[in-house]
Amino acid sequence: MNSEHNRGNGTGNGESKHHSVLDTLGLEITSGVLEEGRVLTLDTIQERFDVSRTVARETMRLLESKGLVVSRRRVGITVRPTASWQVYDPRVIWWRLAGPGRDSQLRSLTELRIAVEPLAAAAAARHAGAAERARLVELATAMRPLGEAGRLDPFNDLDVELHSLVLRASGNEMFAALTDVVAAVLRGRTQLGLMPDRPVPEALDLHEAVALAVADARHQDAEEAMRLLLSEVRDAMVPLGAPGGR
Amino acid sequence: MNSEHNRGNGTGNGESKHHSVLDTLGLEITSGVLEEGRVLTLDTIQERFDVSRTVARETMRLLESKGLVVSRRRVGITVRPTASWQVYDPRVIWWRLAGPGRDSQLRSLTELRIAVEPLAAAAAARHAGAAERARLVELATAMRPLGEAGRLDPFNDLDVELHSLVLRASGNEMFAALTDVVAAVLRGRTQLGLMPDRPVPEALDLHEAVALAVADARHQDAEEAMRLLLSEVRDAMVPLGAPGGR
DNA sequence: CCGCTCAATTGGTAACACCTTTCAGTGAGG
DNA sequence: CCTCACTGAAAGGTGTTACCAATTGAGCGG
DSSP states (O other): OOOOOOOSOSGGGOSOHHHHHHHHHHHHHHTTSSOTTOEEOHHHHHHHHTOOHHHHHHHHHHHHHTTSEEEETTTEEEEOOGGGSOTTSHHHHHHHHHSTTHHHHHHHHHHHHHHHHHHHHHHHHHHOOHHHHHHHHHHHHHHHHHHHTTOHHHHHHHHHHHHHHHHHHTSOHHHHTTHHHHHHHHHHHHHTTOSOSSOOHHHHHHHHHHHHHHHTTOHHHHHHHHHHHHHHHHHHSOOSSOOOOO | OOOOOGGGOSGGGSSOHHHHHHHHHHHHHHHTSSOTTOEEOHHHHHHHHTOOHHHHHHHHHHHHHTTSEEEETTTEEEEOOGGGSOTTSHHHHHHHHHSTTHHHHHHHHHHHHHHHHHHHHHHHHHHOOHHHHHHHHHHHHHHHHHHHTTOHHHHHHHHHHHHHHHHHHTSOHHHHTTHHHHHHHHHHHHHTTOSOSSOOHHHHHHHHHHHHHHHTTOHHHHHHHHHHHHHHHHHHSOOTTOOOOO
């Protein structure tokens, strides 16, 4: 439970010192163990992780650039409130998904997906290359038997690839930059058991509909199919008490 | 050699050394002056900016965490391709908006707005507090006379506040985190002369419609009005390559 | 063609001077 | 006795230098 730092021991040499202390601190802050207003100092970081001042400082700088802390003279390194975190930073997302706030994080990211992916599908229908269109159809058709057989893991892999491909093929870098996020959401959802035992048939149909619409450059259809697919996704998530009801 | 620190420079004392070198390097990379594959070393950075190794290193770490460079032993600090940049990092966005790619950046961000803001409006219609609803209506009604008079700057200020408020009131932190981006887009658009001399009447109507729908908790209407408003925005953008300069 | 050595460059440590900011203590005045 | 302003010292980040270790690409020699 206590984090012993594997210093110099054979296996885990690779990751630079920064990485381990950054991850530890990042996790502790995002998970609330180090709550807002808590003050650290470089000295305590040095001592706690047994690293040099340089490493402590560079780590602090990284945390600061992610909005997790602020460093001020004479006072130290203060943990900042949630509102100032850089929530699009991949590492921040990762930390939050790994911590206790995972569920709510998954929900806000899903809402983001609902916003972005339909437009990305429409854009992909306009801009995708021939190979990408073909691959999409291939993926969607391959998903059906896996889904019907309830083989969730390989199904999930294809699902991730399909959604990532749509985002990348959209031609908008802001959309494309969300591939990792979407992948994390999709993976996290199954790992967390938020998925039904096997995908509902509509989901299979809709994946196919999206792929075909993109392949045929029917951008309006692609957008609508993706929208339906995602509202399906939202409804399938375990409720948090929201009536929903579109 | 002898370090006469130019520390006493009158005006710009505040910003730490990092800031200036980080901004310079960040701008040069995002603008393409330092193209992909270009290799820097800590020594050259030290020399060029007359800073210590510590500052050079910490700056490099920041650039690395933004995906702009990668640092490897024996080889140096290599500029990474556009695809690996953290395009949601506020500073990266800022650099790109300040550089020659401003126009295309503005376009991809606008597409992101089109995706996100309608959903944010719908969410705001559900979750906003009473004060927020009132403020929205207030803003929208105040915008009309300014718009009709062609007073673009104050109009723009209210516009920024309205859109920011919607995003914040949505209750989704991923949406809320885009306020700065949206503000930058709105401001950049007028500064760049991409706006018509005075807002079209439909825009004024739609702002009001959004505000009223949110205030009345009509989430479907709010979403639709925001969608119309943004498609208006997209259509109003001067097509690629148009001369700016108002 | 392969392996060896060398040198370049980052990774990491240590010690230091300096500057800013805070806070406690002190004294005067009400 | 209480309050407020000043003052001075300490705390802690900022920035610098020097140094060694680890890594690895490149050239050289067999």
